[in-house]
Amino acid sequence: MWPGFDAYDLRITFPDGHVWAVDVKDWAHPAFLGRAATAVRPEPPYDEACWVVPEFRVRARRDYLAMYAKERGAGAGGLRLLTDDQLKRAARLRLSGERGPDASIAPLHTVPPARGHGGAGTASSRSGNQTAAPDGAGKKGADHA
Secondary structure, eight states, X not given: OTTSTTSOSEXXXXXXXXXXXXXXXOOXXXXXXXXXXXXXXXXXXXXXXXXXXXXXXXXXXXXXHHHHHHHOOGGGTTOOEEXXXXXXXXXXXXXTTOOSGGGOOSOTTBXXXXXXXXXXXXXXXXXXXXXXXXXXXXXXXXXXX
């Protein structure tokens, strides 16, 4: 990631050029994680970003994702928290051609618009455009955060 050292942990580039930025966290207490949440640094540029925790954290504490969302401050810009399993599911859906909220890691109030190879018009660090989606969109794999 140099020169963007510690900007985020994982950069996923899909065949169409769409980029996800993933920052992996492993905090035992979701409220503390929510309070620590900040928007993912915009460099290196990406189209969507999220934080990810191990699935076992959510299995051990069923309210983990909800508690994170409750405690997450406005400065996090709606930053979603997904489990590693939810991230893998979203990636599989995106690779299969899905472009809805289940194949997205962006905040649930935004859905990146479909785009060609040009990269314009995404809800991301590359553009300020955001498209509204109904609350609760992305029921499978979503953290409702």
